Amino acid sequence: MISVDTAITIITEKVEQLPPRTVPFESSLGFCLAKDVQSDIDMPPFNRSAMDGYAVIAEDLANAPVELTVIENIAAGSIPTKKITHGYASKIMTGAAVPEGADTVVKFEETEDLAADNRVKILKSVKKGTNISKKGEDMQVGQIVLNKGMPIRPQEIGILATVGRSRVEIFRAPTVGIISTGDELAAVDVKPSPGQIRNSNSYSLAAQARRMKADVEILGSVKDTKKEISDGIRKGLQKDILILSGGVSMGEYDLVGDVMKDFHTEIYFEKVALRPGKPVIFGKKDTTFIFALPGNPVASFVTFELFIYPTIRKMMGFTTLHRPTVKALLETEILVKRRRREYRPALLRLQNNHWSVSPVEWHGSADLLATTRANCLLVIREDAEKLAQGQFVDVIILD
């Protein structure tokens, strides 16, 4: 039996980024860049007016108010054709190119239009350079604007558009197959017969993977027989990740580990000092990483977040592999029973800029309903004897 930390280390050593894929830039949201992105333009592409107003020579305004003759009307997108010399100005729109000769833009609010005779009154003097964004001050031709490994958010989408990258190389998300095992499982849309429960793990695991952008297929549920489990695994070997739920305890119908070995799966670990979730198998067959998780719904949920979350993050090229952790003030005492790392569904609150946390009431690792009142996992370290009210504890923030 290994520690949670060792298990996570093994996972992050064995798992690698998936090969890059080129996609339309609009589809790259939420993925990581697989290559640096260079700009093909200067931004601004020219000395650009940051205001609607008049392009002038700052010197001319020294004795403002002053009147100037307006020689041109420059819209955004059009090219100025007239050079500004002393005594002259051009009307200019936000985003338009500043005409040759002009060194300053005075905004409308500081002018008075004398349109009748093509003249403008500038009401006060303005510092040279005001309201002009210099060509190339934001980015220059050839500059690396986005780096390999950066997650693509809406602002990066905007930059890709700005530099004309209509297609972009990203690290793709893994394909994930999910199989639930157990003679007791009934389908969602039928009433369970006595002795049965509905299969919920396939769907909660699928949702956990889907919200990370993984390409998920539920491969069905199988009975506790070597034949059915083998058939399931065979289908799952076309995926990057295969998740099995159930069939990993000490019971005599817990055949998943045996079948994985029959397939000559390379097993990296089989038991983790963890509660809930001790029986967790992690291995690799050909190019497929296989996780066999416990069948209890909370154990399935927690082991996904601990072990499969960083697997998917690493495959997708993220450098931050884990969910954010904060220290929070514990609101109620917790008695610790076992010398295994424990993760408790809990409710984290930010009050007056301080984090506080309390475990939600639950009846153990089958009680998935308790997790609907939780927004985090409270971490109880292996060496903890008791957690006192008012002490700081580590908390993993869930979405």
Next chain:
Amino acid sequence: MISVDTAITIITEKVEQLPPRTVPFESSLGFCLAKDVQSDIDMPPFNRSAMDGYAVIAEDLANAPVELTVIENIAAGSIPTKKITHGYASKIMTGAAVPEGADTVVKFEETEDLAADNRVKILKSVKKGTNISKKGEDMQVGQIVLNKGMPIRPQEIGILATVGRSRVEIFRAPTVGIISTGDELAAVDVKPSPGQIRNSNSYSLAAQARRMKADVEILGSVKDTKKEISDGIRKGLQKDILILSGGVSMGEYDLVGDVMKDFHTEIYFEKVALRPGKPVIFGKKDTTFIFALPGNPVASFVTFELFIYPTIRKMMGFTTLHRPTVKALLETEILVKRRRREYRPALLRLQNNHWSVSPVEWHGSADLLATTRANCLLVIREDAEKLAQGQFVDVIILD
């Protein structure tokens, strides 16, 4: 000109939840429930074994070690057929129904199998009720397990599966149309001619809306003419939300506000005391909410997060309408120029459980590249004169 807070109040008063829609439960991830969900079953559906082991009568173990006769082998999913009486036990798997008569399960690790003569040795006495999850302790028939308005996360998906809700009523996400205006805009896949820049706002706005699960269509970019803007708005009126970018300043080509009025749009506000982003128009035409945002990329980005984010959240039925805000220690002094609320792209860090923040270097509201180094917006209040290093400031956390 109204304050940001007033603008947000107006928006949250005018906007309402969209009508509910029934979807397959697997597609409900990320939406809010439009109705309470009741359980149709007890969970556990029977007194259930929480361990692989032996179902026994606790009294029989008083003088452990003790030997019992094994009368049945109960797999998960099968129904026990034999009643336990004194001196007898049944082998039982995790998740299986505890047989009549038994009140306790002893796990395998505390037993010794004497299989040859169908007997088991129980090594120590165990408290009555141990390792049994009582019928209905997690949920009961008729109990409301999920409430209207709850966001659906993977754990709620698991509960929907558990209670057999293969279809579920949610508040749908809005349809969003996006139009960029401006004679200077070039398409992403062409090299801009002199005076042009590529259209980036349509794509960053689309990404902002898509990551909230809105159903987005980019309706193209239009020239600064009343005809083209009118045609665009007409197309956009089929959407729940129409976003226009550009054409809202004081310039004479800024025709968006005029065209909105030509359409008899009910205008709720036209200017907000905000930087970047003062010219923001919010109105409603028929059933479509129209936002006209400034064309500068950072202003477009910020005004979406401030005004359209809560609009979409409210339409989708969320009760938390705004992004989370924390107070963070300011790492560098900020000089404040204007008496308008200001939002600066900034970098928030959590170090030793303390938030600290520093604004990213930027060249103003056209410099979208600066926002790629930011993960938050630093809030500078209207009444601030100077923000000193080491003081606490409000920060809006972005994804």
